[in-house]
Amino acid sequence: MAAAEPIPGPAEVNSFIDDMNAAYEKVHVEYEKNFWSTKMGLAGASADELARTKSALDAFLSDAAKLAAVRKVLAEAQGLSEEQRHVLAILEKTFKTYITEDERAAQYKERLNQLEAELQQHRNNMALGYTVGGAFTKASSVQLRNTMRTSESEEVRKAAYEGLRSVGPHVAEKFAEIVKLRNKLARVAGYKDYYAMKLEQAEGFGMDVLFGMLDELERETRPLMEQARKTLAEQKGEAALQPWNTGFSLAGDVEKKMDPYLPFADAVDVWARTFAGLGINYRGATMALDLCDRLSKYSNGFCHWPQPAFYKTDGTWVPSQTNFTSLATPTQVGSGRTALVTLLHEGGHAAHFANVLQRSPFFSQERAPTSVAYAETQSMTLDSLAGDAAWLGRYARNSKGEVLPWAIIEEKLHSTQPYEVFMLRTMLSVPYFEKALYELAEEEVTPQRILALADEVEARIEGGPAPRPLMSVPHILSDESSAYYHGYVLAEMAVHQTRAYFLHKFGRIVDEPRVGQELADVYWAPGNGEAFLDLVKRLTGAPLGSAAWVKELQTPLSKKLEEEKHEYEAAVAAGPAIPPGQEPDLGMRVLLVDGDETIADSAQGGLAKASDTFKQWISKKWPAKETVAA
Template identity: 60%
Template structure:
């Protein structure tokens, strides 16, 4: 007995083109064909397995093209282009938002002879496409405009000349936002700390106009799609519940911990004076002396070694992954650590393992106090992300990517556990060693904890 089921196959949609950073194969669209699903094995160009194979291939190409441009622009590499970033993001969104892809998956799911693995893969594809499908052409146009606005804002922020004015000399000292925050945490001079705080405050006016335009358009997009606002849209697609439900979960936690925060601020004022809670003083008041005392036990040049030995002792493996690390702060570089995967890990239907490629970054200034700890904390956290996604062994790259429908809480759980080691006294007793091989004194542990 046979049944006719409408499936989709891939045909060229537009010619390929190249950008300064990558050459990309033409993306394709899905057109209707017939295939037999019962009574005989599907051929290599028909059936659910073929649909999965083609969608995997198309997703992988779109994902990698965008991620390569994302890394290049965020790291401010030579030849990077915000226009190329916006275009590859639009191509990526177009693929994920193509209703024909979703229909092909739904058609394939009707096949009564699906294997459990194929069904599992098709279901994650369906869930992924549902997060991005927008039937309204206006919404699609808004997404495309947002991609360009966000790329332009990122480029503008990267090119901003940030720093502080030295109160003693009157000279402007160039410093990234990371260096400014680190100086506020470690410098003994209140004048310097306040100058750094004022330097940080220049970011707001610089980005305000473009950022507000993005916020307005994001909210307009989300409301057009039936959500309360853009945050509600993002929470719903990533976590599966609304912003309102999220705040209902978090409100009791905030209310229960609010007295502890008030008590801590009161105790800080009592021990160090009212000025201790000024915004340019509070991080120094809480940790400045301790950070200086701890600094020799986190030498910058030892961060990678400590990270790898820690993970090896925990039995963490990377399954052949290749990682690109960019650890040092520099002008024009994106001012936040992150880990992304231009190549997601997955297993092809012929059993071939595709190892992941991970890019992650830190923002250490090697000669600054706290730089070694900053680098190591990032390695533990972002390296945790890399290990997590390097070990996802499923039948599609859609299982091993960090965007919706992947839960943010799920993605951060392992990494936050791993970076917590840096404040663990037992771990520090084994791994936090000075250049001379000395361990942190016991009294320093007590002061920290």
């Protein structure tokens, strides 16, 4: 990757910036190595080491002496260049986010790190699964949700739902202690509660602004939800409203019909060609992909960056290193689609953070003051492609190379489009739950009250018990992602607004390299040095709002079918920009791993060859003849 020009300005200031960058890199990398090994259940993983390195990272970020040193340079250095001021400003902003003068804060943080590591281990060691006829079947939370969506047996689906519900009681006691301590930490830092603290630190605005937007969205979509529930009951029977039946009622048959056209074994190749067709380049990054589910593995896909990307002050480029995981079970119906959506989503995060073109890793790390909504807009814009007929017509193909028939897409639209509002309401329920959770008086924070509160919010926001019980959502438990989920809601607003902008400007998104270039130039390059709301307005020309999302939900099915059929026919005629078997150029080394095992390395023959090696590994470990529905 080409170097940039050195930062102009006093050499001693550049040395100061270099030293601060190097010190941050050290604690960041050490923590992320332990985060990955613990979440993946690797050999030698240690909850104690995770807690120790997290405490070291926290201590670095909350060091008042470092903030004072940055401010001293800003105040006293002569001849500072604008670039130097820009870097020093993000250093100051980051340290201010984590520093509190109350000496209890450090004690609370250290104790929280230990409690959260213990909770993670407790959750990982849980015997999760479902029981039918007295026989217990082990299953991860992802497998349980897939089973609810695809199993023909209501008994099995209900058992899978009860398996998900069991997460809450299992973790509630330890979680209650964490909630209390999180609020104590927030209050000594001068905030009303933990949610208010996390929001202000990450987004730069308060609860009134956030819930002003969310309350409006909730009001606008409540009638749509109520009508959708009524329609579902009329068409599929009242039983379809049971949480273990809803997903199956909407997608059970279609999921099976689509499955051969989105095989898990091809997911890496399809993802890579999709992104290459968009002109996305990872600028020399290295990515480790751990895609298959296994025991003791963290129950949610994620993407983290042991090495943030940045330019050093002398112009040397430091490419990102990325760890990326999903939870696929190749023998399960729907695993290919799930893996592809996860690859598009987490790969979108990785593309974003690989393309932050600033002079410090402080700009390209995912924690506050990086906006949650900003980060999620990038990943969700890209994973939205998997639902487009324009993408399916190009990339959804079976083992014979045959394109997914329009009739299946049409059937899927009939079964899901009137109910898209359910997804919105599911997303909304998490921030409303966490808001209510952290507003509880300390004496109310008990395991019983937490579980009851989750049920209350599900009923109020989703209309009844949720197919994905709130206490099974891993974001809520983890420090990294707690008080975070509102970012998905704001991001979904931005996704619809961004998509509308690109479709108006270019006429298409799929296989349009100008889309990737504009994302990189406007959204990605600044990193967290600019405000999320400002970036959305700069790209789309309008302030962030929910109008595009609500308009999409209100689109009549007949119009949606007409639009999507037109896009599908054009896509089939055009084919993918990069056909199967052709090497996609992502500017990145990819390692395909399974825990401690390295399956394939794109440095040895290219990504197409690595994808083929991975495909062979899948076929040996999960023979096709063993494929099951649930």
